[in-house]
Amino acid sequence: MRQPAGRSARRSGGERKPREERWAELIEVATQVFYEKGYDGASLQDIADRLGMLKGSLYYYIQSKEDLLFDVISAVHKQGLEVVRGRADVPGGPLDKLESVIVGHVEHTCRNLVPTAVFLHELSALPVERREEILGSEHAYQGVFRDLVEQGQAAGQVRADLDPRLAALSILGSTNWVYRWFRPGGTFTPEQIGAEMAEMAIRGIATEDVLKARTA
C-alpha cells in the first residue's frame, strides 16, 4: 500500500488548525503511539493516521522521527525534574525533604503516566549525545536523591554505613517502577502510593533514633 488514498479529497469541513495547536496534538499523539508500540515499532504512518493527516505532511512540523521522540522525552523529563527540585527546597530536615521529593516524584509519574513510560522505556532509542543532553551528564535526577541521602547522613538521620548512591538507586527504582503497574482508577490514588513509598524508603535508610522519634 503506497498511501491509503481512501480519505482523500480533503478532510471534509476543512477545519484548519493553527500551528501551535497542531504541534501540541502531534506531540500528544506521538507520545501515545510510542507508548503503545515502542519507538521502533511505531511508524510515522500510525501517527499521521491518528492525526487525520498523510505521512508526508508530518515533515512540515518535524525534521525527523527522532526529533519527535526527543521532544516527547525531554519535555516530561524537564517537568519531572522541576517538580523534584522544587520539592527538595521545601522547609525542614533532609528526611522531610526526601519525603516530599518522593511523594512529588510518584505523583508526577502517576499523573503523567504515558509520557513518563515513554521516557523511561524509549530513552535508550536515542543516540547517546541526545540522551545525555536530556539527562545532564551527571544524572540530575539521581543526584537530587543522593544529595538528600548524604545530607541525612551528615545530620545523623540516615545510617552512616549506607552507600548514598546505592540508597538513591534503590529509592529511584521503587518509585520509577510505578509506571509499570499503576493504572488510574485502581485501588490507590497517586497520593497514597507516594506516601506509602516514602514511608518505606525513609524507614529503610533512617537511623534508630529517627525511627523512635517518628513513631512517637
Added chain:
Amino acid sequence: MRQPAGRSARRSGGERKPREERWAELIEVATQVFYEKGYDGASLQDIADRLGMLKGSLYYYIQSKEDLLFDVISAVHKQGLEVVRGRADVPGGPLDKLESVIVGHVEHTCRNLVPTAVFLHELSALPVERREEILGSEHAYQGVFRDLVEQGQAAGQVRADLDPRLAALSILGSTNWVYRWFRPGGTFTPEQIGAEMAEMAIRGIATEDVLKARTA
C-alpha cells in the same frame, strides 16, 4: 544490497556445528542483539551476520523472529523464578525468607544482566497471550514477594497497616531497577548490592519490635 554475497563460497574450513550447539549460539547472539538494539530495532540480518550465516538460514532453526524473543525471555524468567522460589523455602521466619529471596533475585539479575534486561525491557513486544504464558496469569514473581509480606504481617513482623501488594511492588521495583545501572566490575559486587537492598527493604516494612531485635 540484496545479500552481502561477500562471504559466500561456503564459510571456509567449513566447520559444521551440530544442531544443539548452534541453537545455543543463536539464542546467545539473539539475546545480545536484542539487548543492544531492542526487539523491534534488531533485524534478523544483524543476528545472522554475527553468526556468520545468511538471514534465510536462520529459518532452519526458527519459525519466526518472535519465537526467538519468546525463547530468550521465557528461559531467563523461568530460571529467575526457580531461584526466587527456592530461596523462599529457606528455613527461618518470613523476614529471613524475604531477605534470602531479595538477595537471590538481585544476584541472579546481576549475573544474567543481558537476558534479564531483554526480559524486563522487551516483554511488551510479545503479544499478550505469549506474555501471559510466561508470567503466569497471576504474576508468579510478584506473588512470591507478596506472600512473604503477608506471612510477615501474620507473624507480627511486618507493619499491619501496609498493603502487601504495594510493599511487594516497591521491593520488586528497587531490585528490578538494578538491571539499569549495574555493570560488572563496578564498585559493588552482586552480593553486596543484594545484601544492602534486602536490608533497606526489610527495615522499610518491619515493625518496631523486629527492628529493635535486629539491631541488638
Added chain:
DNA sequence: CGTTGTACCTACCAAACGGTAGAGTGGGAG
C-alpha cells in the same frame, strides 16, 4: 557406491519503512 538427511546458501517476494519534492488549496490581509 548410492542414498539420506543435516546444515546452510541462492535468489527472490511483497510490504513497509523514513524521508523528499513539488503541486495544490483555502483563508486572511492588503
Added chain:
DNA sequence: CTCCCACTCTACCGTTTGGTAGGTACAACG
C-alpha cells in the same frame, strides 16, 4: 479582487524488513 503563505496532499525514492522456495555441499550409513 488579488496575492500570499500556512498547511496539506500527491507521488515518489531507495532501503530494509520478515519470510519463502528450492537448491547444494558434505558426512554418515548401509
